[in-house]
Amino acid sequence: MDDLRKQWRDLVTRYCIRYDAPAGDHCWTPELEMASRGELQAIQSEKLALAYRYLWQCSPFYRRKFEGAGLRHDSVRQVADLTKIPLTHREEWLDDQREHPPWGTFSPLRQQDWLERGWMLFSTSGTTAAFPRVFRHTTFDRDVWTYFGARGLHAMGVRPGDISINCFSYGTSVAFWGMHYSLNHMGVPVISGGGANTERRILFIRNYQPTVLMCTPSYCLYLGRAMEAAGAAPAESSIRLVIASGEPGACVPATKRRVEQLWGAEMHDHFGCTEVAMPPLGYSCTHQVARRDGPVETHIMEDAYIAEALDPETFEPVPDGRPGILAVSNLYSEAQPILRYVMGDWITITTTPCGCGRTHKRAVGGLRGRNDKLIKIRGLMFFPATIEDAIRSIPEVGDEFRVVIDHTHDMDQVYATIEPADPACQDGLPNLERHVARALKGSLGIRVDVAVVPPGSLPRAEFKADRLTDRRAKLSAHPNRSAP
Ligand SMILES: [Zn+2]
Incomplete structure (x- = not known):
C-alpha cells in the first residue's frame, strides 16, 4: 500500500514539468499547455488509472463506492x-464525516501522513457548526497546488516584476492561500490585505504600488469607489491586472467593463472549489479577456483535472457546446484526489482553438451559476448574473442594486431597486427607471418593476454579494434541457 502512495506522488511530480526552473520560466509549460488533445488525454488516463487504484486501496469511502x-x-x-x-x-x-468523525473516510490520508507532512486544514462555511466539512492538505499538495497556480497566474499575465495585493481573507477557506504560494514561487511579492480595512488597503496601493489586485468582483467595485471618494483615481493607480474570484463578475460582460474602466486594468476570472478543485480549476488568458466579441472563456487546467458537463436529470455527460452541470475529478492531490465530484455549477465546454495557443478546454462565460441558484419565472429560466449584466450595462446606473422576486396577486413579480451613478442626479429618474425596465425586459423576457433610490441608499457589498432575494416557495431546482 505504501508503494502505491509513493507511486502516486511520483507520477504527479513527474508531470510538474519545469517546477524548479528559474522564476518566470517554470510558469510557461508549452509541453502541457499546448499539448495535443490526444496527449492531454493520455496524461489524464495515466493519472486517472493510478488515482483510482490509490483510492481503491487507501480510501475506505471510495472502496465501498467502487465495490x-x-x-x-x-x-x-x-x-x-x-x-x-x-x-x-x-x-x-457530510454523511461520511458525521459517521466517521472528525475526518470521515474520504481521504486516503493517514494520521501519520498528516503528522509528517500536514500543511493546512481548510473548511467550507456552508455547513452546521457541529460538522463543518474539513479538508486536510499536505505539504506535497501545497507544492503541486503552487505549481498549477503559477501556471494559471502566468496565463493571466502575471510576471516577475509584478507586486500583488491580496484582499482575500487568510482564513480557513482555501480562497487565495494557493495563489499566495504561487506568487512567491513566481518571485512576485505579496502585500497581504486580508486583515486590513479598505482605508488601509487604499494606503497600501498608494504607498507600495502593487500592480495586481486580487479580490471578489464586488470588492473591486467597492474598493475603487472608496478610492474615488477619497479623491484618488483607481485608473491612475499602479494596478494593471485585477484577478477576481468568488463571484461570476469577471465573466459578466457589463461588470467586467465597469471594473476595467474603473481601474484602467485587465480583469481576469479565476475559479475552483474547496472540495475537489483548489484554484486554478479555471483561469482566463490574456487573449480571452481582450475579446469584445463574446463572453470570456476560461481555460480548465486539464492535466490537473477532468471536467465533465452533465445533464442535470440523467447525470449523463452532454456533448461539448451544450450546457450541463459540472463534475470534476482531481488528478494531483495526495489528500483529496476526489473523482467525479458534482460541483453543481452550470458550464458549457468548448475545445475550439484559443488565440493564446493553449489547447486546454474552456468554459464559455466561466461558471454560469450553481444549479440551485437558477431562477425560474413564468416558464423562463435565468441566472442572477443575467440581471447583473442587464442593470450594469447602463452607465447611468450605480454599481449596487437589489432584486426581489415575490408571488403576489397569483403571479410571480420581479422588483429591482437601483441607484443613479451620478450622486448629483436628481432629474430624469423616471427615464432611468424606464431605461432599466426596458433592458431587463430585453434580457429576461419579463416585465420588472424598477424603483430608483438616492445614491448610497443600498447596502454596499464588501466581499461577496447576494443581491437577489427570492421570497417565493422554493421551486424545483431542476431546469429542463432548454435552460441557460
Ligand atoms: Zn487562451
Missing part, C-alpha cells in the same frame, strides 16, 4: 472508463 458499483481494482485504466465511476455528491461527504 457498490460492481467495479474491480483494475476497472479504470483510461479516461474512457471515467463514467464507470459513480458520481460523488456533497451530501455523501
Whole structure:
C-alpha cells in the first residue's frame, strides 16, 4: 500500500514539468499547455488509472463506492472508463464525516501522513457548526497546488516584476492561500490585505504600488469607489491586472467593463472549489479577456483535472457546446484526489482553438451559476448574473442594486431597486427607471418593476454579494434541457 502512495506522488511530480526552473520560466509549460488533445488525454488516463487504484486501496469511502458499483481494482485504466465511476455528491461527504468523525473516510490520508507532512486544514462555511466539512492538505499538495497556480497566474499575465495585493481573507477557506504560494514561487511579492480595512488597503496601493489586485468582483467595485471618494483615481493607480474570484463578475460582460474602466486594468476570472478543485480549476488568458466579441472563456487546467458537463436529470455527460452541470475529478492531490465530484455549477465546454495557443478546454462565460441558484419565472429560466449584466450595462446606473422576486396577486413579480451613478442626479429618474425596465425586459423576457433610490441608499457589498432575494416557495431546482 505504501508503494502505491509513493507511486502516486511520483507520477504527479513527474508531470510538474519545469517546477524548479528559474522564476518566470517554470510558469510557461508549452509541453502541457499546448499539448495535443490526444496527449492531454493520455496524461489524464495515466493519472486517472493510478488515482483510482490509490483510492481503491487507501480510501475506505471510495472502496465501498467502487465495490457498490460492481467495479474491480483494475476497472479504470483510461479516461474512457471515467463514467464507470459513480458520481460523488456533497451530501455523501457530510454523511461520511458525521459517521466517521472528525475526518470521515474520504481521504486516503493517514494520521501519520498528516503528522509528517500536514500543511493546512481548510473548511467550507456552508455547513452546521457541529460538522463543518474539513479538508486536510499536505505539504506535497501545497507544492503541486503552487505549481498549477503559477501556471494559471502566468496565463493571466502575471510576471516577475509584478507586486500583488491580496484582499482575500487568510482564513480557513482555501480562497487565495494557493495563489499566495504561487506568487512567491513566481518571485512576485505579496502585500497581504486580508486583515486590513479598505482605508488601509487604499494606503497600501498608494504607498507600495502593487500592480495586481486580487479580490471578489464586488470588492473591486467597492474598493475603487472608496478610492474615488477619497479623491484618488483607481485608473491612475499602479494596478494593471485585477484577478477576481468568488463571484461570476469577471465573466459578466457589463461588470467586467465597469471594473476595467474603473481601474484602467485587465480583469481576469479565476475559479475552483474547496472540495475537489483548489484554484486554478479555471483561469482566463490574456487573449480571452481582450475579446469584445463574446463572453470570456476560461481555460480548465486539464492535466490537473477532468471536467465533465452533465445533464442535470440523467447525470449523463452532454456533448461539448451544450450546457450541463459540472463534475470534476482531481488528478494531483495526495489528500483529496476526489473523482467525479458534482460541483453543481452550470458550464458549457468548448475545445475550439484559443488565440493564446493553449489547447486546454474552456468554459464559455466561466461558471454560469450553481444549479440551485437558477431562477425560474413564468416558464423562463435565468441566472442572477443575467440581471447583473442587464442593470450594469447602463452607465447611468450605480454599481449596487437589489432584486426581489415575490408571488403576489397569483403571479410571480420581479422588483429591482437601483441607484443613479451620478450622486448629483436628481432629474430624469423616471427615464432611468424606464431605461432599466426596458433592458431587463430585453434580457429576461419579463416585465420588472424598477424603483430608483438616492445614491448610497443600498447596502454596499464588501466581499461577496447576494443581491437577489427570492421570497417565493422554493421551486424545483431542476431546469429542463432548454435552460441557460
Ligand atoms: Zn487562451
